[in-house]
Amino acid sequence: MYYDSLKTFVTLAEIKNFTRTSELLHISQPSVSLHIKNLEKEFQTELFLRSPKAVQITPSGEILYNRAKQMIALYEQAKTDILEHHQSIRGKLRIGASFTIGEYILPSLLFRVHSEFPELELEVEIGNTEEIVHKVRSFTVDIGLIEGQTNEKELSIRPFMEDELFIVASNTHPLASRNNAAMSDLQNQAWVVREEGSGTREYLNHVIRSNALSVSSLLTISSNQGIKESVINGMGLSLLSRSVIEKELKYGELTAIPIKGKSFTRTFSYIQSPVMKNKRSVENFVRIIQGKYRF
Numbered sequence: 428m429y430y431d432s433l434k435t436f437v438t439l440a441e442i443k444n445f446t447r448t449s450e451l452l453h454i455s456q457p458s459v460s461l462h463i464k465n466l467e468k469e470f471q472t473e474l475f476l477r478s479p480k481a482v483q484i485t486p487s488g489e490i491l492y493n494r495a496k497q498m499i500a501l502y503e504q505a506k507t508d509i510l511e512h513h514q515s516i517r518g519k520l521r522i523g524a525s526f527t528i529g530e531y532i533l534p535s536l537l538f539r540v541h542s543e544f545p546e547l548e549l550e551v552e553i554g555n556t557e558e559i560v561h562k563v564r565s566f567t568v569d570i571g572l573i574e575g576q577t578n579e580k581e582l583s584i585r586p587f588m589e590d591e592l593f594i595v596a597s598n599t600h601p602l603a604s605r606n607n608a609a610m611s612d613l614q615n616q617a618w619v620v621r622e623e624g625s626g627t628r629e630y631l632n633h634v635i636r637s638n639a640l641s642v643s644s645l646l647t648i649s650s651n652q653g654i655k656e657s658v659i660n661g662m663g664l665s666l667l668s669r670s671v672i673e674k675e676l677k678y679g680e681l682t683a684i685p686i687k688g689k690s691f692t693r694t695f696s697y698i699q700s701p702v703m704k705n706k707r708s709v710e711n712f713v714r715i716i717q718g719k720y721r722f
Contacts (some may be wrong), residue, residue: 575626
């Protein structure tokens with residue numbers, strides 16, 4: 428079995444340094460070289476171009492890298508399945524979540540998971556939708572929760588709840604006193620927005636394009652909290668999820684601007700690789716999601 432060699436290969440492909448790879452895997456540098464040499468002999472191809480200053484993966488190495496990630500994930504999944512077959516659900520569940528979900532929706536789900544499976548170790552990675560899709564595809568996480576869409580054919584995507592968004596402004600903004608603004612009132616406004624790759628940014632881009640809105644300026648911030656603080660301080664309008672702005676609306680720190688004849692809704696979804704579909708911890712996490720949000 429070439430498991431150790433494949434693990435060494437994947438680590439070297441990502442780090443691009445023999446010394447750091449040996450340190451990270453706690454093996455000697457000659458062992459790293461031997462693992463790579465054995466794989467090159469097995470596949471009869473050169474996997475890396477080596478020079479005194481750099482290590483560069485070859486096109487053949489790129490092909491093996493993608494498959495090696497899958498093979499390692501399958502191997503580790505088999506070990507987990509066997510462990511779970513004989514014991515209660517334990518081990519580690521790695522969850523990826525886009526910012527809005529990870530910061531405002533996921534915590535209550537984690538509480539339920541921990542209450543039901545106290546021996547299960549939970550690990551959460553938060554990023555934008557594009558980053559979470561990549562983490563699921565590369566098996567960095569077992570399951571992802573996203574607020575955007577993906578066209579990845581190797582992943583399954585299932586909606587689990589509907590989300591409502593609101594246009595918000597500071598209390599001193601000219602539109603804050605309007606009880607029923609029109610879409611035309613949003614022409615030539617300054618906006619505070621999430622970064623490209625974010626599901627919220629993708630949705631706002633759609634609103635702007637579909638309503639032929641002109642934008643006077645964009646302030647991009649990769650943080651929901653940073654956006655809220657900027658809007659409160661009069662930097663412009665923003666379009667944010669109800670879950671993100673509930674407290675600010677309750678305490679009068681932000682004003683939601685209703686738009687006549689318009690509502691803004693989208694779906695939150697979970698994505699997973701078919702490889703992870705039968706992992707018991709993932710199955711039970713999905714069950715908890717579906718039980719709380721009957722979409």
